[in-house]
Amino acid sequence: MAYNEKYEEVLKRFESKNLDAKNAAEARAQELRNKFPEVAEMDAVLSKTAIRIMNASMEGGNYQAKVQSILDEVAAINEARSAFLVENGYPGDYSDVKYECSICNDVGYVNGKMCSCLKKELAIAGYHSSGIYKLIQKENFDNFEFKYYKEKDVRENIEDIYYFSKEFAENFSRKETRNLLFIGGTGLGKTHLSTSIAKVVIDKGYDVVYETAQRVFKDYEDERFGRAQKNAEGEYPSAKYEDCDLLIIDDLGAEMQSEFNSSALYGIINTRINLEKSTIVSTNLTQKEIQERYSDRIASRFLGNYEVCFFQGEDIRKQKLNRK
Numbered sequence: 103m104a105y106n107e108k109y110e111e112v113l114k115r116f117e118s119k120n121l122d123a124k125n126a127a128e129a130r131a132q133e134l135r136n137k138f139p140e141v142a143e144m145d146a147v148l149s150k151t152a153i154r155i156m157n158a159s160m161e162g163g164n165y166q167a168k169v170q171s172i173l174d175e176v177a178a179i180n181e182a183r184s185a186f187l188v189e190n191g192y193p194g195d196y197s198d199v200k201y202e203c204s205i206c207n208d209v210g211y212v213n214g215k216m217c218s219c220l221k222k223e224l225a226i227a228g229y230h231s232s233g234i235y236k237l238i239q240k241e242n243f244d245n246f247e248f249k250y251y252k253e254k255d256v257r258e259n260i261e262d263i264y265y266f267s268k269e270f271a272e273n274f275s276r277k278e279t280r281n282l283l284f285i286g287g288t289g290l291g292k293t294h295l296s297t298s299i300a301k302v303v304i305d306k307g308y309d310v311v312y313e314t315a316q317r318v319f320k321d322y323e324d325e326r327f328g329r330a331q332k333n334a335e336g337e338y339p340s341a342k343y344e345d346c347d348l349l350i351i352d353d354l355g356a357e358m359q360s361e362f363n364s365s366a367l368y369g370i371i372n373t374r375i376n377l378e379k380s381t382i383v384s385t386n387l388t389q390k391e392i393q394e395r396y397s398d399r400i401a402s403r404f405l406g407n408y409e410v411c412f413f414q415g416e417d418i419r420k421q422k423l424n425r426k
């Protein structure tokens with residue numbers, strides 16, 4: 103989902119959150135009025151506050167004093183109302199509007215600036231639409247562990263890649279296209295660092311799509327053979343691989359080897375280069391295997407347009423298992 107759609111969807115949710123909070127408060131007030139005639143009486147007076155203030159200010163003369171006396175009366179009634187509720191076993195603010203966010207009252211903005219609660223919701227919506235909501239909680243820059251890279255040169259290598267990835271993520275922008283190719287065996291941190299980059303880029307407000315190569319090719323295949331469903335916007339699932347700001351293809355080479363997959367891969371890589379959009383590809387294949395498995399033109403696309411990181415070390419998943 104593109105950023106604008108996400109933004110509108112989240113904002114719509116905020117509008118209904120705000121309205122729900124008001125309606126729920128009104129329902130609680132009604133409950134109190136039904137139960138206690140005293141509250142009904144007080145609420146009847148309170149409900150006329152706005153009109154009384156308007157009338158008073160139109161009368162002219164010393165209207166400020168009149169308005170002040172109305173406000174004082176309202177404050178006294180509110181105080182009495184709340185005391186009455188407490189006496190009868192209710193919280194004093196029982197029928198107050200209870201917003202989720204007391205800073206912006208669930209509007210999402212304060213003085214024209216986006217509230218932190220809206221920023222957070224947008225990031226979460228971004229994690230969901232990226233396809234790695236759960237993974238992002240588990241694997242990000244903050245919990246990457248260097249201790250699994252024991253040998254000195256292996257350790258230095260992963261530190262280089264870690265800081266390089268961090269720099270890539272923090273400086274990500276639509277203006278500068280950069281592509282990464284993560285090469286290395288299973289369990290060496292390729293997925294962890296891809297996810298970490300995804301989180302930072304999503305938090306910056308960009309549209310990220312993260313998929314396994316298997317899934318990506320399946321989507322193209324389904325479309326090719328008329329099995330794909332269009333979404334509400336009339337687009338095939340594969341459209342997101344071309345539209346998003348950052349596409350991350352995980353585990354290239356795990357998919358079935360076929361002429362179709364090979365040309366689909368060239369299509370994605372090439373289209374994104376032409377559209378000047380950034381892509382990250384991670385794979386267990388060596389450069390030579392990429393060349394043999396796909397084609398020279400794909401290999402040369404990678405060579406000419408991708409910055410390559412070679413992951414080294416011992417499978418972390420195995421290391422963790424052995425310790426148990």
Ligand SMILES: [Zn+2]
Pocket residue numbers: 203204205206207208209210211217218219220
């Ligand atoms: Zn807020």
